[in-house]
Amino acid sequence: MGGAEGDPTPAQVARAVRERLEVCRLFGWQVPLDRGRIAPRPPAAPPAGRALSSATTPRVAAPPPAGPASSKDRPAREAALEPIRLEVAACTRCGLCRTRTQTVFGVGDPAARLMFVGEAPGYDEDRQGEPFVGKAGQLLNDIIRAMGLRRDEVYIANVVKCHPPQNRAPDAAEAGACLEYLERQIEVVAPELIVVLGAVAAKALLGTAEGIQRLRGKFHAWRGIPVMPTFHPAYLLRKPEEKRKAWEDVQLVMARLGLQRPERRRA
Numbered sequence: 344m345g346g347a348e349g350d351p352t353p354a355q356v357a358r359a360v361r362e363r364l365e366v367c368r369l370f371g372w373q374v375p376l377d378r379g380r381i382a383p384r385p386p387a388a389p390p391a392g393r394a395l396s397s398a399t400t401p402r403v404a405a406p407p408p409a410g411p412a413s414s415k416d417r418p419a420r421e422a423a424l425e426p427i428r429l430e431v432a433a434c435t436r437c438g439l440c441r442t443r444t445q446t447v448f449g450v451g452d453p454a455a456r457l458m459f460v461g462e463a464p465g466y467d468e469d470r471q472g473e474p475f476v477g478k479a480g481q482l483l484n485d486i487i488r489a490m491g492l493r494r495d496e497v498y499i500a501n502v503v504k505c506h507p508p509q510n511r512a513p514d515a516a517e518a519g520a521c522l523e524y525l526e527r528q529i530e531v532v533a534p535e536l537i538v539v540l541g542a543v544a545a546k547a548l549l550g551t552a553e554g555i556q557r558l559r560g561k562f563h564a565w566r567g568i569p570v571m572p573t574f575h576p577a578y579l580l581r582k583p584e585e586k587r588k589a590w591e592d593v594q595l596v597m598a599r600l601g602l603q604r605p606e607r608r609r610a
């Protein structure tokens with residue numbers, strides 16, 4: 344016999360345990376199981392809808408396409424990004440041009456539904472010319488995987504395209520000088536949702552003085568695109584106890600995009 348109305352079924356409990364064990368495996372934090380707070384299974388996703396990228400399998404339950412997103416054309420968007428990339432590569436708008444090894448433009452699907460925005464390239468990114476490739480990048484990859492996605496299914500960029508010396512945060516003048524490039528990237532990619540990573544990126548994109556602790560956990564907007572601020576992966580490496588809050592933010596993003604985490608596969 345089943346339990347009282349509203350109680351989770353044994354199958355729902357088992358599914359919740361599997362999901363939380365998976366999160367622990369990926370992020371290394373303890374997630375207590377509270378049977379009373381297991382959410383009911385969401386309704387089945389509509390069969391049609393725009394995938395996260397053309398390479399995405401049908402596991403993405405996408406909302407109906409709307410506006411420019413419905414006509415997304417990957418080669419055209421790649422071509423539209425190229426002149427911006429070249430402009431950035433030659434940019435001398437701020438003093439960071441003198442200390443960079445190379446500019447770090449962005450990476451991923453130019454027609455992605457989801458875009459991550461960090462603050463600036465670090466040492467590894469400066470050497471490799473790609474955002475989020477160091478330890479923080481590995482954690483971001485883990486987060487993306489936990490969402491049921493691959494790194495090449497999202498688009499990743501920074502507010503500032505040149506590595507600040509000694510890995511310091513970019514100052515307001517540097518962020519202000521560089522922001523226009525990011526804005527143009529966003530306009531080309533036209534993601535359905537942006538996740539900003541850390542206070543510097545959140546303040547630059549949202550034009551706010553609020554700290555990340557107050558900004559995170561709820562959606563904001565940039566020119567009509569929902570924006571979820573959360574912690575920068577580098578901060579999460581220093582403060583692993585904050586990973587649970589980051590996961591809560593990620594779950595809000597997944598719900599908004601209709602994403603479902605993949606079931607853990609048997610070995």
Ligand code: SF4
Pocket residue numbers: 431434435436437438439440446503504505517520521
């Ligand atoms: S950080 Fe941005 S604005 Fe400054 S030189 Fe690099 S590309 Fe130009």
